[in-house]
Amino acid sequence: MVLEEVEGKRKLPIVIGMHEAQSIAIKMENMTPSRPLTHDLFSSLCQSFDIELKEVVIYDLVEGIFFARLVCGNGENEETIDARTSDAVALAVRFGCPIFCVEKVLKTAGIPPEGEEQVKPMPEENPEDPFGLEDPVEPKENFSALKLKELQEELDLAIEQEDYERAGKLRDEIERRNSK
Numbered sequence: 001m002v003l004e005e006v007e008g009k010r011k012l013p014i015v016i017g018m019h020e021a022q023s024i025a026i027k028m029e030n031m032t033p034s035r036p037l038t039h040d041l042f043s044s045l046c047q048s049f050d051i052e053l054k055e056v057v058i059y060d061l062v063e064g065i066f067f068a069r070l071v072c073g074n075g076e077n078e079e080t081i082d083a084r085t086s087d088a089v090a091l092a093v094r095f096g097c098p099i100f101c102v103e104k105v106l107k108t109a110g111i112p113p114e115g116e117e118q119v120k121p122m123p124e125e126n127p128e129d130p131f132g133l134e135d136p137v138e139p140k141e142n143f144s145a146l147k148l149k150e151l152q153e154e155l156d157l158a159i160e161q162e163d164y165e166r167a168g169k170l171r172d173e174i175e176r177r178n179s180k
Contacts, residue, residue, distance in 0.1 A: 001013070001015075001021065001024065001086070003089075003099065003101070009112075009113035010106055010110040010111060010112055010113065011111045012058070012101060012106060012109060012110050013109070013111065014066055014089075016085070016086035016089075017086060020084075020087060020089075020090055021086075023037050023038070023039045023090045024086075024089060027039075027040075027090070027093045027094055039090040039091055039094055043094040043095065046072070046095075051072055051074050052072065052074065052075075052095070053092065053094075053097050054071045054078070055092075055097050055098050055100060056068055056069070056089065056091070056097065056098070056100065057099075057102070058085055058088075058099070058100070058105055059105070060104075060105065061104075061108050061109055066105070066109075067082070067085070068082075068084065068088035068089075069081065069083065069088070070088055070091065143169075143173045148174065151170055151173055151174050151177075154170050155170040155174065158170055
């Protein structure tokens with residue numbers, strides 16, 4: 001599935017399952033299946049109890065998986081419900097509500113308009129070292145001076161700062177010491 005900005009030209013490709021794609025296509029083509037599909041059933045249930053789907057928000061992308069929320073209300077209360085993005089879009093099509101995407105997700109996974117791709121220049125070549133063989137290699141981090149408690153504190157800090165590469169090294173060192 002490919003979503004496109006209304007006030008822009010970026011596109012957001014999202015891989016979805018066959019059943020969700022079929023459900024979206026059936027509604028977009030104004031087809032009526034002989035029996036209600038799951039998204040139709042949910043839509044009917046909401047309408048029976050005066051629940052409105054106000055909007056869908058695609059709010060995160062983690063390891064290639066998009067996260068979405070349904071913003072629902074009944075005139076008095078408003079609730080936000082976590083949903084798979086494909087299901088959220090299938091419901092948005094049925095309710096005719098807008099689909100929003102946070103800028104962070106669009107920057108990460110969005111495809112710019114054709115011809116506006118950001119081309120990164122190649123780093124300048126050193127004629128003395130055209131293959132970059134003399135670039136300094138980062139030395140392996142030495143954790144031997146740290147106590148086990150300090151390693152754990154460093155691990156917690158690395159995780160908090162989302163420095164997962166360092167966290168992995170710290171975890172490995174902790175495991176190595178604990179296995180002795």
